[in-house]
Each structure stands twice: as structure tokens, then as C-alpha cells.
Amino acid sequence: MAISEKQVEQVAHLARLKLTEPEKQLFAVQLTAILEYAQKLNELNTETVEPLHHILPVYNVFRKDEARPGTPREEILANAPLIEDGQYKVPRII
Amino acid sequence: MQLYELTGHELKEKLDKKEVSCQEITAAFINRIEQVEDQIKAFVTVTGELATQQARAYDDAEPVPGLGGIPYGLKDIICTRGIRTTASSRMLENFIPFYDAFVAARLAEHKGVLLGKLNLDEFAMGSSTEQSAFYPTRNPWDLERVPGGSSGGSAAAVAAGEVAYALGTDSGGSIRQPAAFCGVVGLKPTYGRVSRWGVMAYASSFDQVGVVSKDVRDCALVMNMLAGHDQQDSTSIDKEVPDYASFLTPDIKGLKIAYPREYFQQGVDSEIVQQVMNALKHYEQLGAIIEEVSLPHSEYALPAYYLIAPAEASANMARFDGVRYGLRDQEADNVVDMFSQSRSVGLGDEVKRRIMLGTYALSSGYYDAYYLKALKVRRLIAEDFQRVFADFDLIVTPTTPTIAFRFGENSGDLIAQYKNDLLTVPINMAGLPGMSIPCGFVNGMPVGMQLVAQPFDEGTIFKAAYAFEQTTDYHRARPTLGVNING
Secondary structure, eight states, rough: OOHHHHHHHHHHHHHHHOOHHHHHHHHHHHHHHHHHHHGGEEEEEOOOOOOOOOSOOOOOOOOOOOOOOOHHHHHHHTSSSSSETTTTOHHHHH | OGGGGHHHHHHHHHHHHSSOOHHHHHHHHHHHHHHHHHHOOOOOEEEEHHHHHHHHHHHHHHSSSSSTOOOEEEEBBOOOOTBBOTOOOOGGGOOOOOOOOOOHHHHHHHHHEEEEEOOEEEGOOSSSSOOOSOOOBBTBBBBTOOHHHHHHHHHHHHTTTSSSEEEEEEESSSSSHHHHHHHHHEEEEESSSSTTTTTTOSSTTTEEEEEEEHHHHHHHHHHHHSSEEEEEEEETTOOOOEEEGOOSSOOOTTTTEEGGGOOHHHHHHHHHHHHHHHHHHHHHHHHOOEEEEEEEGGHHHHHHHHHHHHHHHHGGGOOOSSSSOOOOOOOOHHHHHHHHHHHHHHHHHHHHHHEEEEEEHHHTIIIIIIHHHHHHHHHHHHHHHHHHHHOSSSEEEEOSSSSOOBBBTTTOOOHHHHGGGGTTHHHHHTTEEEEHHHHHHHTTTTEEEEEEESSSSSHHHHHHHHHHHHHHOOGGGOOTTTTTTTT
């Protein structure tokens, strides 16, 4: 169950992380170790067990759809790294 | 006895009797922070000026019940309006929230005095504060040792007398483990009991806000301020909140306590086992009924947790993309590079590792084998607890397998690091309330005992913890830190 550096690269791309070569080597070793540890779960037969997604018996939670005051735009934008004309600015996408 | 050494309720009594003003109490804590913070490094941000203003406002107005007016600290993952909230990450080094988390607002409504924001492992991922992007916090009992984590700043600050109490968060042991390492009380309430709104998410199906305090009464009084339904958190439960202080009665005759043998076996330091067994004998002398039980699936909790929690973390961390807040790499000339480079510069090793692991466990081809498998095991673990609670009121275990370890001691071995959470993770897997209280010392370092009850039965935990505390002195022990520094 060894994770190769190539696989690390693929996962890093999915996760939008840019890793250095030493990081790739380290993560390949460490992810392999953790996934090997996780093999312990295979000692258990879970064929008939339902996965537990939510620990509490809470299902859809609804509230009335009523208009409420929102947060002023300038407060939200105050933490943005780069804005222009009251909007987030990012590098060219297409 | 200095003011900073007192518990919150002792301070409150003096405050109510007008023996001392809120400003004097606050000044005593600020002074204490100035004396010892260089050694402890519990804070990311000290808000001394704000605290002084809040104290003056308290003195000028009508007294507030509960722990109103008592100075506290917040783990720096809990958003505070107008006060920098970093999650101890470079990513959010300059982030200033425009709103208060539900729990921060609750304490503000009770006229608490905020002394500052406390250090943690980055985004609550870690067990030592060594993963803080800024600096590690030190254990007040031995500065060469970690305070535990991720709420290490919260536990160290309480133990060192820098705050009267603190809030932390606990997803796999992050309140109970540092509380045990620092010799203080730490409660992780039932999942859903306290709103998570405004608390940065790590692993959403585990995260819960809780309390670090010097004694059980303070913990109950703080829970009275925090617990309750919040519409803004869809996992917050609309269920009546009892007065937790009403459970603080010393009589526990007939209380049925189970101790699961798996939590006293291999991997747990024998001296710690001995201390907790002594505590169980003590409970027996107080009239409790003690029996050994088995929780056979608990040994699978840790590997299952380290698949589910990173999976959730990888989704939660996706929001940090350098667009709306947080660090942005300004060099990138296309948007994908901007995302990737911002995240790579802004996030630390452990966060990246968990994002990678979670992304892998959720990726197509591996989802069933890892993530889904772990969720199935999670059910088996939760069912074990249900079976035991059909016959028992309380489960007692050690909180941690070892005493606080030295800095760097586990740095080479990831699995060894993760095993700090061996005895606390199963409780989060089942969503149960759990508390760590001091129950002894090994090599001069505090040992914690973990009390676990059924969902929403924090009351039984308070009752049993209080009975222990009333008949022992462990909670009164304080580190001698700073004893030679101007008293």
C-alpha cells in the first residue's frame, strides 16, 4: 500500500497544494505509514454495518425564510487581500 | 493567596461582596501575564487595554450573575469581532473577524473580561502546540514539556494563573488532553450542546467548544453561560439546558461507574493506570459501584479518526484560497497557481499532511476502502458505548496514555504523536460528553482522569467530578512557576 511520489503529486494537485520535492518525498513516506496503520480497520467485518454520518439524530433543519439585515459589504471586504470597485480581484481566469 | 490564584467563583464572591473591584482583579491578571508570559507563551494576542475597559464598565454597572466580570481567554480559533483571530496560522496572521462567535458573544453578554486569544496547534491540528505557526506554548509544570494540544494555550494559561478560565475546542481530545497535561479541569460537552458558529471548522462532525478551568464549579458556571440552542449552527440541539451548578452535590452513593479494560492496557503508562485505579477505589469508598466492562471497538477509533477527521479537514480547509481573506501569494499570474501557492505558503506541515490524507481518502477509488469503512467502524464504536450506558451512569478512564512529553520527543514518529489521542478520540467518535480532572502526579507532572457520560448527561459528569474534587486536593495543586518573580 505504498504511496508513490507521483500519487502525492496527483493528490496535491487535487488539494491545490504546491509541494517542494522534499515535501513530496516526506509525504509519500508519511501517508504510506498512516494508511498502513489504517489497514487495522480491515480486521473488522463491516459488511452489514451502516456508515455513521451524523452522530445525532438531526436531519434537515429549516428556518423561516425571512429577510434579515446582512453584513455591510465593506466589513466583509476589509479582510480581502485584493479588491477593486467593491469586489474581490483575482488573476485572470480565462 | 494572590487574586490570580483564585478560581472564578472565588473571585466572583469577592466581587459580589465588593471586597475587590473588577478592575483590581483584571489588573492582577494583567500583571501576572506580564510576569510569566515570556516563559509560558500561552497567548497569541493579549487584549489588556480592552480588558481594562471591560473591567471599568463592569464596575460602573449592575452586577451580572454567573461568572460575569471574571477575566478569561479564548482559544484563537474562536472569532472575535475586531480582534485578530489567527488559528495560529500564517494564513490568518492578519485576519480580523467582523463578528463574534456565538460563544464569544455569550461571554461578552455576561460581562466577562477578555484578556486575550490563546495559542493552539495550527487550525487545532495537533496535540502539543508545536504545530503553532508562531511558537510553542510551554507547560507551566515543566517548561521543557509541552502543554498538550491543540488547546494548549488555554490549558497553560489557566494553570499558570494568566486567566481565570478559558474556552477551547475539542475534536479528538484537544481540551481534555491539555487539561490533563496541565493539571486543570477540561470539559468537552456533548456534540451539539454548544454552538460552533464562528468557530473555525477543523473536523465538523467532531468539533465541539468547551471549557478549561481550575475547578469543577467554574466549569459548571461557564457551561451555564455557553450551552443552548443556536439557529446559526444546524448541528446545535434544541434541548433544555439544566443549571449545571445544581449537580454539584457530593453524594454519589449508588452511582454506577464502568471502567473499560481496553483503556487500562497496553500503550498506557502503568503509573497512570495506577493513579486512575486509585481514583476508582476512592469512588468506591464514596459509595459508587465500580465494574470492569469492555469497549471492544475502541482500539479502532484512532485509525478511523485519522481517516474521517482529515477527510472533513480537507473540505473545510478548501476555503483558504487567498481570495476572500487570509494570505495570498501575490506573485502568481494565474488563478490556480494563486490558490496553490497561497495555500503552500500559508499553511503548515501538519495541516498540509491532513489535507493530503483527507483528499486521498475521499478520492474516487479509495472512498469506499478508507472513508466509508471508517464511518462504519464509527458506528461500531458508538454502539459499544450505548451498550455500556444501558447499565452504567458513567465511564472512567485515564485521559492520556502518558504524562506531558518533552518538546520534540515524538516529532519523528507520526503514529506515536497521534497516539496521544488514543483514549480521548473514541469519545468524539461517539459524540459523548467527556471531562478530564486532575487525579494525581507522576514524576511531578499532573495526571488526568476522564469521565464520560451519555449524550446530554453532562450533569452526571459534574456530579461525579465534584464528589472527587471535594474529597481530594489535586485540583488545588499549582505549578511553582514564577514563584521567585516578584511573588
